[in-house]
Amino acid sequence: MSKPALMRHMPQIAHVDVNCFYASAERAFNPSLEGKPVIVLSNNDGCAVTRSPEAKALGIGMGDPWFKLAPRAKEWGLVALSSNYELYGDISSRVMELLGRYSAWLEVYSIDEAFLGVKGSPAELLAMGRSMKAAVRRNVGVPVCVGIAPTKTLAKLANKWAKNNKAFDGVCHWDSIPAAQRESLLGRLSVEEVWGIAGRLTRRLNVMGIFTIADLVGADPVAIRDKFSVVLMRTVLELQGTPCIPMEEERIGRDQLIFSRSFAKPITTAAGIRQVMSVYGQQASARLAKHGLQAKVLTAFAGTSHFNPKDTSYPSVCVPLPMPTADPVILTKAGHALLPRIVEGVRYPRAGIMVTDLRPSGNQAPLSLFENPHEERHIGTLLEDVTRRYGRGSIGLGHGGIRGGPDWTMKRDMLSPRYTTHWDELPLVKAA
Amino acid sequence: MSVIVGPRVIDAGTSLLSVLVSPVPVAAGFPSPAQDYFDGRIDLNAHLIKDVTSTYVVRVSGESMHGAGISDGDELIVDRALEPRDGSVVVAVLDGELTIKRLRITPKGVILQAENPAYPDIEVPALSDLTIWGTAVRCLHHV
Structure with a gap:
């Protein structure tokens, strides 16, 4: 699979993601967690959604329920934390803003990963990957790994190698790996390691005699399309080195929804971005409603083109919403937090929003009085009732309100401070 | 509402x-x-704020930096992207805690200095033995 010299400077794709993102974000502000097994729990403190390597080493699996782990936590020295989406959202927006400085083309793929279009000689690409890794660690404070390859699927795979093989030191450039080594690795790895291939598909592929990634690389894309789907055909083509997975305008992650796109004609005004935010706000609202979900944190971002290095701007802001919501008006208004950061006259070919901290709308059912904040309600009486029932500090209004907003149905016993989005929860530094 | x-x-x-x-x-x-x-x-x-990606605000707890005009309860603007130098006020990781000190880089070694005679200095063999979390650029002192 060695490339002819001509091909060397073809555009490549860098896949960057934060290692154990939620746990790393917590560690950035609480260094005492370094080296300890740390897990972050899903909403409601249900199950482990992020595990530090130390927690994985204890045999804790993704999705293991907390009630099963809790009895042994002390013995293990295991630290469990509730998910702190305001913190993760802000750290995410910093990472994305920083990565945006490296490329004209950045696709925020999820809260903790992005694809970037990159170009250069193998040495330059490796240097760029290392620079990204060092910059995110230094500026933001979280560790990332970088995989660089001709396609998204290969870049994902390269990233996985970077993570699992210490020799790469966190940055893997696909084309720089000797072909023999690449082939031997592909021959050992199960197809399940490939982006987008999960359990059931793996079994169907196995039936066809496709077990390793090498088997899949050798498969006929057309036959794969006929037996499976266009999606899997694309995967095969990508593994063979042909980029064919386009940017998705709408992505649904485990605990986030992302809406973003590149514009045919760059937007040059805050007013233009305002319009885009309304579109995204409505899309997000519709999608949330469809899944019966509400969001509590929104991140809005935009970016300029790298090809115009004089006018660079990659604003990204994280906005804690006053309450879990799927209301298009609130989501749109939150997106407007980006507007002051938009530089008039600068060309922005892309923008997007991400909503996180999703929870079922049903959670709010007993207190549905809050569901539509645009209607006049007897808030005062309600506040009193809630305070009486749930205790002081369980409810409040606006800025002076309580931590986390009206979260009374949400169990978050082990929530760390919202270090970067709340003035009264700033990280403490000891002067002693 | x-x-x-x-x-x-x-x-x-x-x-x-x-x-x-x-x-x-x-x-x-x-x-x-x-x-x-x-x-x-x-x-x-x-x-x-020079760089939004690397700037954090932290709150001081304690009086060991009093001599530098930094008191208990003050907020500090910390830029993680700055290279700490001799004389910088830094947030360092000590025993798993974020701690504020004056960094002194001397030929004999690195010293984390308190700015209050009541608190001892901490000597570190080399800068590489130390995790510097960030460099304080401003103090929001409560007057």
């Missing part, structure tokens, strides 16, 4: 970039970020 009253975002108002397009003449020397605000109120973010 108002919704989203001033989203709680810690974030710079804009990049230095807009300085370049400002119609206000810029005198020789480093342009002031204030230049972009020729048409509005003073924006503290624009003045106090």
Whole structure:
């Protein structure tokens, strides 16, 4: 699979993601967690959604329920934390803003990963990957790994190698790996390691005699399309080195929804971005409603083109919403937090929003009085009732309100401070 | 009932970039970020934050930096991207805690100095033995 010299400077794709993102974000502000097994729990403190390597080493699996782990936590020295989406959202927006400085083309793929279009000689690409890794660690404070390859699927795979093989030191450039080594690795790895291939598909592929990634690389894309789907055909083509997975305008992650796109004609005004935010706000609202979900944190971002290095701007802001919501008006208004950061006259070919901290709308059912904040309600009486029932500090209004907003149905016993989005929860530094 | 009253975002108002397009003449020397605000109120973010990706605000607990004008309860603006130098006020990781000290780099070794005679200095063999979390650039002292 060695490339002819001509091909060397073809555009490549860098896949960057934060290692154990939620746990790393917590560690950035609480260094005492370094080296300890740390897990972050899903909403409601249900199950482990992020595990530090130390927690994985204890045999804790993704999705293991907390009630099963809790009895042994002390013995293990295991630290469990509730998910702190305001913190993760802000750290995410910093990472994305920083990565945006490296490329004209950045696709925020999820809260903790992005694809970037990159170009250069193998040495330059490796240097760029290392620079990204060092910059995110230094500026933001979280560790990332970088995989660089001709396609998204290969870049994902390269990233996985970077993570699992210490020799790469966190940055893997696909084309720089000797072909023999690449082939031997592909021959050992199960197809399940490939982006987008999960359990059931793996079994169907196995039936066809496709077990390793090498088997899949050798498969006929057309036959794969006929037996499976266009999606899997694309995967095969990508593994063979042909980029064919386009940017998705709408992505649904485990605990986030992302809406973003590149514009045919760059937007040059805050007013233009305002319009885009309304579109995204409505899309997000519709999608949330469809899944019966509400969001509590929104991140809005935009970016300029790298090809115009004089006018660079990659604003990204994280906005804690006053309450879990799927209301298009609130989501749109939150997106407007980006507007002051938009530089008039600068060309922005892309923008997007991400909503996180999703929870079922049903959670709010007993207190549905809050569901539509645009209607006049007897808030005062309600506040009193809630305070009486749930205790002081369980409810409040606006800025002076309580931590986390009206979260009374949400169990978050082990929530760390919202270090970067709340003035009264700033990280403490000891002067002693 | 108002919704989203001033989203709680810690974030710079804009990049230095807009300085370049400002119609206000810029005198020789480093342009002031204030230049972009020729048409509005003073924006503290624009003045106090150089890089939004690397700037955090932390709160001081304790009096060991009193001599540097940093008191218990003050907020510090910390830039993680700055290279700490001899004399920098840094946030260092000591025993798993974020701790504020004056960094002294001497031929004999590295010293984390308190700015209060009641607190001892901490000697470190080399800078590499130390995790510097960030460099304080401003103190928001409560007067």
